[in-house]
Amino acid sequence: MRILIVMCLLAPLLALAQPDVSIRTSHEALARQMLADVIAMDTSVIRKETPKMAAYLARHLREAGFGGDSILTIDLGEDGTSLVVRYSGKNPQLQSIGFMAHMDVVPAFRKDWELDPFVLTEEGDYFIGRGTADNKAGVVSLVVTFMKLKKAGYVPERDLVLVLTSDEETGMVSIKHIANNMADELNMEYAVNADALSGVLAPDGSVFGYYVQGAEKGYRSYRLTVTNPGGHSSAPRPDNAIYQLAHALIKIQNFRFPTMINEISEGMLRSVASRSDPATAGAINQLLENPRSLAAADKVVSNPLISTTIRTTCVATMLEAGHAENALPQSASAVVNCRIMPAMSPGDVEHLLKTVINDDEIQIQTMAEDNIGPASPMREDVMSAIAEALAEYPGVELIPFMASYGTDGKEFRIVGIPVYGSSGMFMDPREAFAHGLNEKIPVEAFYKSLKYWERLMKILARNP
Ligand SMILES: [Zn+2]
Structure with a gap:
């Protein structure tokens, strides 16, 4: 309680303090600048500025050394402009690994927000702006990591392919176009989708766990x-x-509806059981033993965290x-x-x-x-790569996750490419306000995620 009061007294002072960006590395400063630049582009259905954002990102990638033939711009007219970028690896025999994010955002109106939604504001410990959480920090993190690795002369063992779509929040025409027309050419073994809120902090700031999204309803x-x-x-x-x-x-x-347990809902249930009181844990175990037990299902459904994952x-x-x-x-x-x-x-x-x-x-x-896309198998190599890349959070529990909403990942799963939703950011999910007012992410989480993506790309690229 006392800590809370002290924090409340300090908060206004902290908010007024100018952020000290001088201690940032040049890579972090570039990422911040690029985040600010793309937040300023209204890529919602109101102004449809994905062509501008795609051109901006392509220019940065070219300057970092990606040749013209490794950057494909896909213009889908009303459905926006998407980018597919291939980072060629040493061994063309190996399948590529995909990294996905979406450039579009849901609309935001200045009159509704406390601050201009299309200006990146750093206030206190947060970056605020439309798209910070969903999903422009993801886009920028992936692009800037590609750029850093390229400039450093790094050559992955196999191809890494960046897929940045233009209408995830509306028709998902762009991912359907890419999945249906380019799956053979992309030749992906699997993809990692940055459009996820993976790292979960409890309200007291402690690390709760890390969700790896492997299926969508x-x-x-x-x-x-x-x-x-x-x-x-x-x-x-x-x-x-x-x-x-x-x-x-x-x-x-x-x-x-009948209860259905798959590998992912089972993982979620086991994780909840391990943190629950004996009665709830008992009900979950009973349900796992006998998914047809309605009595067990009813007890489990009273827990809102998992009520939607079993049926x-x-x-x-x-x-x-x-x-x-x-x-x-x-x-x-x-x-x-x-x-x-x-x-x-x-x-x-x-x-x-x-x-x-x-x-x-x-x-x-x-x-x-x-x-409806299938669930992706929770591959041991991908899970251990994610755990290794989360070096700042040693021992964090990786929890398989099935979303009750849709993302671009589903379209890849439908054409046979497993997709894992994973972002390097940790936050209290109640603070993100994705799709809502005053959307924000913690500043430190953004910078830490840059390290996460660099490690993850290198680890995945070296896996046989
Ligand atoms: Zn999203």
Whole structure:
């Protein structure tokens, strides 16, 4: 408690202090400058400045020694401009290793933010600006590490390939284009995706663990519609579109999709068990022994950290019904959004929803269609390389992680390239505000991540 009070008193003073950048290495100073330069480019759908950002990064890479033929600029018009950069290695027989990040950001408006979102501000211990956490620090870290290694004359054992996409936050057209048209040419054994919040600090600043994202749940929305002849509201009838739809939604609310445990959810569950009270740990172990045990699943689901990792979830997100206050509704519709386990197909989900609703008068229509990627095998060589590269955090627990949201990684997984979400930054995830207001990252975490990427590239490149 006393420490907290002292920290509160000191905080305003620290915030006013000018950051001392003079102690930074020239590499760190360059990374900071490049981060500032790209934060200033509005790569959201509002101004669509990924072509400008791609040109800026390509120029820096060329100046560092990457020849014109090693930098491919992919112009996809409205969907932005992506970059693919090949760092040629000694042995062309070996498959390449990919490093991914995305240049686009979600929109941010000056009137909503305390500071200009498109100006990198260093305040206190943080870099603040749209894209700091998601994902421009990742882009800059990868690019500046490529540049440093190239300038130092380093030649990797095998090719390293940088993939920087332009519309991860919207249509993911760019990663689909690259996955579907260039997978053979890229010849990747696997890829590491910097679009991740991997290093997790507890609220007290201690290291909680490091998430390696190896799978993503699929995303699909369904529209449920009921139509009815309607009539005058002074004469209610037993059939009513709103009540009929409401019944269907309540059935979905009460339905539990079957529990599915994969290698990654098992890793997450084991990690939670090791930190939990004996009752929770017991329930988790019971679930791992018998994934069909609903009683065990119910106990585990009460833990929000893992509630979404053991099964597909569907939830009502939008509702529309009726046409007049004094009329019986002629139609009612709702949107149900599902996050689907990698082992399930959207067809399975639709079939289960139909079975659960059990009402032929309710139409179920697929809305947003998206593919579902497989989980990546948690490779021992990749995990140990990550652990070695995290030299500042010796003994940190690597926790396999399945995201309940989507990233570019899924599209590579679909074409057979395993992807591991990993960033070198550690922070309290509640502080990042990715997609939100006043997005930020800890300054020191950014500089430490530069060391992480340099080590990781060298370790992975030397692996046979
Ligand atoms: Zn992202």
